[in-house]
Amino acid sequence: MPRLDVDIDYLGDQLKALLAIPSPTGFTDAITHAVVDELQRLGVEPEVTRRGAIRARLKGRVKDPSRALIAHLDTLGAQVKYLKPNGRLELVPIGNWSARFAEGARCTVFTEHGAYRGSILPLKASGHTYADEVDTQPTGWPYVEVRVDALARDAADLNRLGFHVGDVVAIDTGTEFLDNGFIVSRHLDDKAGVAILLAALKAMVDSGKTPPVDTWWVFSIAEEVGLGAAAVLPHDVAAMVTVDNGTTAPGQASDEFGVTIAMADQTGPFDYHLTHELIRLARDNDIRHQRDVFRYYRSDSASALEAGADVRTALVTFGVDASHGYERIHMHALRSLAELLTAYATSPIDIKRDAKLVGSIEGFPHQTIEPAEPDIEPDETLPADG
Template sequence: MPRLDVDIDYLSEQLRGLLKIPSPTGFTDSITHAVVDELVRLGVEPEVTRRGAIRAKLKGRAKDPSRALIAHLDTLGAQVKLLKPNGRLEIVPIGNWSARFAEGARVTIFTEQGAYRGSILPLKASGHTFADEVDDQPTGWQYVEVRVDALVRDVADLQRLGFHVGDVVAIDTQSEFLENGFIVSRHLDDKAGVAILLTTLKAIVESGKKPPVDTWFVLSIAEEVGVGAAAVLPHDVAAMVTIDNGTTAPGQASDEFGVTIAMADQTGPFDYHLTHELIRLAREYDIRHQRDVFRYYRSDSASAIEAGADVRTALATFGVDASHGYERIHMHALRSLAELMTAWATSEVEIKRDAKPLGSIEGFPHQPTAPAEPDIEPSETLPARE
């Protein structure tokens, strides 16, 4: 089955809506409700775990070996560490991100009594007071604080308004969708991945054709703190593709255009056969792509393997410039990745032996080990000896 047409307007609409819902790790109930509603609207019946992770099965022509596509609903954020004597809030990060990108951010602080607005500022924020000391102070979470937009001058005022240690701080996305296709926003990791997953599902459902095997659409809620797929992946899944961001930066092969297929991250190589299946499909359907290796990166795939799942995993990404900072992507990458995911989800299973978790060696695949055949004779490329 060829790759399916994907609805770019729907993809953009879903991403815009997802970016409006605060969802730092540990505060994902609202986005779980929203995505469940959309899955039901698309015609699938989702299951929700105790903590709010989601999985929905699209029945295939056969049950096994089932597949899964996964993205994560949670984002970076912060949490109140201390109510400060000056009426401000000391915070610590949720997830791994630098305070360098927190300075100046507008935020929402969620207390038991309601939500408040505020800003993350360096301790020395007034140029008219501190002059060059504003630039000289170090970068780090101990050097920033939240200024609450309410009448608070001390700890008693904060307590009166209902602030407590542990309150969740959501960082504004400051999203811009530009006419040239660029999208600038915080939390594109991984709300763009969720939008791609929903767009892939929509394309398959509307095609009216069943995938060859049962295919799960999975949304995790704690990827940014390392949990990810560990608690939500069905046991019968044989192959899982994670949809997440690629790190477009100097020294990386990732790109804001096309699909970036990860060959490895800090936890090691991804499954050889599944990864090369994605590469083959990208070539076959003329989907622009490149390969990359990520040194300081882990995803839902790692959490599944570390939890003991015997599942083939791959990571297909949309290139993000300044990941975990002021992020930027291009719609070309989102469309390309959605197209590749429709091609994979509707392609025939290559390793049929994967239908059983254990078996004999019969049908187990081989990796290429034979010497490569040269395209040209050495005499055509090397100068003749004198």
């Protein structure tokens, strides 16, 4: 099916709004409320799990085999590990990210008594005191601390102010939307994915098109700690497309433009048929795309399979430079991804047998194993003998 028109201004506005809401894993209530409000505004009534994951169904012409599109609401962050004698806070990370990218960040510490602002600093932060030791000290979470913007000279002051071990720390985004289409911010992983899903849903609603099967828009809340889709995916979903970040770095094929379709990550290959269906849709709809393999990466797809879901999974990504650090993306990739999702959501079902959880071999697909036919004759490409 042809891709639908995507409202780019809406996509950008949603991303700005999402980035303004702190949502480290375990502290996602506010963003759950915001996304539910937006889904209801679009005319789709969502369901919310006990802990705040969201799923919303766009009814299809038939129910099965239903599809799902998923992105995650939670981001990286930190927690207070220890109230230090010097009146500062020791941290442990939420999710897997380097303290190198935490140094110098502004942050908010959420206590039972309210929020406090602060800065994450290396232990030796003053060049006038430590000189070259500022540059030679080790990097790591034991070597940074939060300087709270309140009168806190020691641990007793911190206790008096209401700080406790386990308080959640949200890292400021430092967001910039540039006129040339680049977007620089922390937490683009995966708030850009959430904005893409909302923009694709809006395109579906605005077009009035009914998907061929029930299609779920799913938002998980604990992807950064490996849980993700484990407890939110409807049991009747046969295919799930995850939207997340791709890593643009040396040795990777990901790009900040177009769609990067993942062929595998550290958990293994993605579903052959679903992945190649997305490649075909991108090709047929003239959507720029490239393929990549991620060695140190997992997503909502892995958590769904590990939880026991017998579901075909694929991963489509927007290229992120410096993922889990000072991230940068381009609006071209976000638009391309949203367009691909609309093409997928309106496309006919390739494997109708997937409507049944188990069945006979009849209708089970084939993977190509025959020798390839060359596009050109060998004598057109190889030099003549002698």
